[in-house]
Amino acid sequence: MRFLFSDDQLALQETVRNFLAGECPPARIRELWESESGRSAELWGKLAELGLPGLAVPEERGGLGLDETSAVLIHEELGRAALAEPVIATGAVAAPLLAELGDPGFAGPWLERIAAGEAIVAVGHAASPLVADAHVAQLLLLPHGDELHALAPADAQLVAQPATDPAQKLFRVAWKPREATRVADAKAGRALLAAALDRAALAAAAQLLGVADQLLAMASTYAGQRHQFGKPIGSFQAVKHLLANVKVQIEYARPAVHRAAWSVAHAVPGRALHVSMAKLGAAEAAASAARTALQVHGAIGYTWEQDLHIWMRRAWSLGNAWGTSSFHRDRVSDAVLDSGARLGPGTTF
Secondary structure, eight states, rough: OOOOOOHHHHHHHHHHHHHHHHHHHHHHHHHHHTTSOOOOOOHHHHHHHHHTTTTSGGGTTTTHHHOOHHHHHHHHHHHHHHHSSSSSIIIIIIIIHHHTOOOHHHHHHHHHHHTTTTOOOOEEETOOOOOGGGGOOOOOEEETTTTEEEEEGGGGGEEOOOOOTTTEEEEEEEEOOTTTTEEOOOOHHHHHHHHHHHHHHHHHHHHHHHHHHHHHHHHHHHHOOOEEEEEEGEEEEEEHHHHHHHHHHHHHHHHHHHHHHHHTTTTTTTTTHHHHHHHHHHHHHHHHHHHHHHHHHHGGGGTTOOOTHHHHHHHHHHHEEEEEEEEHHHHHHHHHHHHHHHTTTTTOO
């Protein structure tokens, strides 16, 4: 199987990278940390002009109608910029979920609002019980068992939760399911929620690649600037090995993430396994990049003034979003053991 992106996909990725470099510098990230909502309506509108919230919205509803093989490159750039706007929940998860509901009367207007940048949708899942960005959402999609319910934030009680990443706005949501809020029964909801988890974990894995890339770039730049014993510390063999090991981890994780994007886009039977392998690899690469970048920076890396911790915190928060490493490791183990039981002893993978 060949994983080659088209010229159009690569051009869109470059456009997004250039846009975020200008619109989302570290100073703006810090500024949003101090704001009441932690989010920018102006920035969300500009993201909508690029089509990012509506990537997965069908063209007839005003979106780009792209699948995960295109979106995966975009999410890498969102991670590289440490953008915290709710593109995962609204664009990668809620949009395709609404499109698959089979209720155009309900879903259609919401899809159009998402594509236009007029609606943010927060999504809950058992694997990610804290609901991100519920405070700025116009619609909540929440599970009740295997059922899926849709309700307005005014019909729920939101309790803010602490987070190590100031860019994360997490909430516990107290609400009562009613027949009027149910948009999918247990049978349909089970499939919709499974797909939602895989899409969200895939997007988080792709963003982790971007985060890891940025951390490695920052560490490499600093290693070339910081001098000890009259030489850049990047010329020391030990530092070279640290940086090279991170680069290897990132490049091993990247094809797994791209493979998972193809699996999700084409709904292959092994989709969940591929997504969990991608999330594990990307999370481990980003965590390693964070440790190494901090080690290369030394004591100055612990200071608030250094931008390094912006991406370190993103590595940690994304690593736990939409299924922790333990959760995804269990999914991989279960899939492997189940395959071995069905294929018989002596099977190799």
